[in-house]
Amino acid sequence: MARITASLYTSHIPAIGAAFDLGRTHEDYWKPVFAGYDFDKDWMKRQKPDVVVLVYNDHATAFSLAMIPTFAIMTGPEFAPADEGYGARPVPTVVGHPELAAHIASEVIQQDFDLTMVNEIDVDHGLTVPLSCVFGKVDAWPCKVIPFAVNVVVHPAPSGARCFALGQAIGRAIRSYPEDLNVQVWGTGGMSHQLQGPRAGLINREWDNAFLDRLIDDPAGLARMPNIDYVREAGSEGIELVMWLIARGAMADVAGGPKPKVAHRFYHVPASNTAVGHLILEEAV
Known part of the structure; x- marks a missing residue:
């Protein structure tokens, strides 16, 4: 059967992708940001997710105002990097x-x-920037990727409780798949930031x-936090963090299993006008 071996959480800031693509990762401003992902390279070699x-x-x-699904799973065979106005990022196609x-x-659905x-x-920077941060510059992504999109752009966004319950359902579904696969679930977006209005630049x-403490130790309690608290405390774009609860809900401990191990934790401000958060939780063996 398929198994979930880890969950990973990271910001997906577009400026990080631009710095990566333009070869600016070793500049003084960006060096501490990318250093936070150095751990991932060797860790991924050991983990080798399928x-x-x-x-x-x-x-x-x-998606646009013409059509915005709350939850969408990408079931196709491959997904090209999107042109977000400056041309597609020079990264591999997602398989x-x-x-x-x-x-x-x-x-x-059942x-x-x-x-x-x-x-x-x-797929835009929300998906490709995390892949670049974790895997670095590669000719092909070293594993297959199932994109799972959540609407946190246009009101109403799903609640943290709904996202957490969805993660639990996804976890059950993965573990019932009859092929021996090493699967990871990633939650991306955040952390605190606001891109417009009088509070623009909030961190x-x-x-x-x-939030990171509670995500590790009290995910069920954290899931009960109302959306307005994310907006009030973490800015209008801080609501992206409900997506982390999907990944956390997929872990075994929320269904009575052993608590996961914190393999890596990183936090840095600022990157562009956003706080960078990164966390890796490994399932207990």
Whole structure:
């Protein structure tokens, strides 16, 4: 059977992707940001995931005001980097896993979650920046990736409680897949930031680190936090952090299993006008 071996959490800031693509990772401003991901390179060589289920949000690139699904799983065979106005990022095409994606969709929909299934879509920085941060510069991504999009751009966004429950359903679906696969679930976006209005540039270090503490030790309690608290404390774009609860919900401990191990934790401000958070949790063996 497929197994979930780890969950990974990271910001997906577009400026990080630009710094990566333009060869600016060793500049004084960006060096501490990318140093936070040095751990990942050797860790991934040991982990060797077959598939990553990567939870992200589209930034009005593939979806628009014409159509905005709350939850969408990408069931196609491959996904090209999107042109977000400056040309597509020079990164590999994402290769999907249609069989596992279809299985997750079937199982989760039968658990009363209404998922949109998408067979053709281009993926923007919300998905490709985390891959670059974790894997570095590669000719091909070293594992298959199932993109899973969440609407956190246009009101109403799903609640943290709904995202946490969805993660639990995804975890059950993955573990019921009858092929021996090493699967990771990633939650992306955040941390605190606001891109517009009188509070533009808001960063809340204390709240961000408290969020990381609770994500590790009290995910069920954290899931009960209302959306307005994210906006008030972490800025209008801080709501992206509900996506981290999907990845956390997929871990075994929330269903009575052993507590995961904190393999890596990193926090840095600022990157562009955003706080950078990164966490890796390994399932107990």
